Amino acid sequence: MLPPHGEGASGDQAIQQALEAAWPADLAVEDERQLRAAGRDLLRADATGFGRARWPAFFGRPDQAIAPAFATARFRIQAVVARRDGAADRAVVHLVWAGTDRGGTYTDGRITNLSFTRTIKRGESTWIPQRRT
Known part of the structure; x- marks a missing residue:
């Protein structure tokens, strides 16, 4: 059972557990760890502007x-999972998050999906975010 909207950080673990139960893991543990971290960082950069320089191909200049x-102070990721997206070299990071917009409206339970593709250079695997179309 999911916590009610507005529950705050105390409800985040229940959201994480529900997300994991609804969408069973299908990636290697290291791939999921990398993708979850990249997804968190990319969403934070997109929503708050903080860290956009790390993703020039995604954000442009x-x-x-x-x-x-x-x-930034009123932004938090409530839950995140990374799963395969059809092929072994494609993944989607599914994030549930909360934040206060410029108008002062706080909303939790926001959902964002970020797509990534894997590239391998010199034997090292890297996940690259794909721009939304």
Whole structure:
């Protein structure tokens, strides 16, 4: 059972458990760990503007001034899983998150899916985020 909206951080573990139960793991543990970390960082950069320079291919010009849509202090990831997306070299990171927008409205239970593809260079595997179309 999911916690009610507005429960705060105390309900995040229940959301994580529900997400894992609904979408069983199908990636290697290390791949999932890497993807979950990258998904968290990418979503934070997208929502708050913090860390966009790390993802120039995804966001474009890192020197471009952008007003963040969400306040960094009122942004948190409630739950995250990474799963295969059809092929071994494609994955999707499913995130549930909460944040306060520029207008001051706080909403939790927001859902974002980020797609990644794997590239292998010199024997090292790297997951690259794919721009939304």
